[in-house]
Amino acid sequence: MVISGWFVALLLAGAVPIVVTNDPRWLVWWLGIAVVLAAIDLVIAASPRRVLLTRDVPARVRLGESVAATLVIENAGRRTIRGVVRDAWQPSAGAHPTRTRIVIRGGERRAIRTGLTPIRRGERPAAHVTIRSFGPLKLAARQATMNVPGAIRVLPPFHSRKHLPSRLAKLRELDGRTSVMIRGQGTEFDSLREYVRGD
Incomplete structure (x- = not known):
C-alpha cells in the first residue's frame, strides 16, 4: 500500500476545523473518515499483479547513440488500471523517461517506449518494473515490483564511420570493381580504341 499526496492534503484540510473548534473529538472523526476513504480507494484499485509484461x-547499440x-503492458484483469509505471534501468543505461502515467482498461494493452542513451560500454540489464495502481479517489495505491528480464549490449563508439564511404570507394577502385574500370554503358570511348594484348 502506498499513500499519495492527496491523502496528506485531505488530512491537512481537516486541520482547519480542528483549529477553529478546538475540539479533540473532531481530530478523531477526521482521521477516521480519511482512513476509511483511503481503505475504500485501496479496495477499489485494480491489482497490479494481474498485469502481463513483455519487453x-x-x-546492441554503439556508445553515444540512442535506441x-x-x-508492453497487458491488463489481464477486469478493472481499469490508473497509475504509474516505472521502468527501472541502471543509471548508466541513460533511460528517459523512467516513469509513465497509464490508464489501461481490462483486457487491453499499452506499449511504453523508453529511450536509452548509454554512457558506459558493456552489458546494461534492466533492473525491474514497478506498477503503482491508484483508486478513483487517488488517495491510496497498490504497488507491485516485477522482474522483466532484458539487457542491451553497448559497443565502443565508431567515430570513423564518416570516413567509411570514401575508403570503401577507394578499395573498390583498387580492386577493379568501379564503373570507371568496367566496359559497357558510360565507357564508349574505351570501346573505340584498338584491341591491346591483355584486354
Whole structure:
C-alpha cells in the first residue's frame, strides 16, 4: 500500500476545523473518515499483479547513440488500471523517461517506449518494473515490483564511420570493381580504341 499526496492534503484540510473548534473529538472523526476513504480507494484499485509484461530491447547499440526499448503492458484483469509505471534501468543505461502515467482498461494493452542513451560500454540489464495502481479517489495505491528480464549490449563508439564511404570507394577502385574500370554503358570511348594484348 502506498499513500499519495492527496491523502496528506485531505488530512491537512481537516486541520482547519480542528483549529477553529478546538475540539479533540473532531481530530478523531477526521482521521477516521480519511482512513476509511483511503481503505475504500485501496479496495477499489485494480491489482497490479494481474498485469502481463513483455519487453522488447534492441540487441546492441554503439556508445553515444540512442535506441528505444519497448515495454508492453497487458491488463489481464477486469478493472481499469490508473497509475504509474516505472521502468527501472541502471543509471548508466541513460533511460528517459523512467516513469509513465497509464490508464489501461481490462483486457487491453499499452506499449511504453523508453529511450536509452548509454554512457558506459558493456552489458546494461534492466533492473525491474514497478506498477503503482491508484483508486478513483487517488488517495491510496497498490504497488507491485516485477522482474522483466532484458539487457542491451553497448559497443565502443565508431567515430570513423564518416570516413567509411570514401575508403570503401577507394578499395573498390583498387580492386577493379568501379564503373570507371568496367566496359559497357558510360565507357564508349574505351570501346573505340584498338584491341591491346591483355584486354
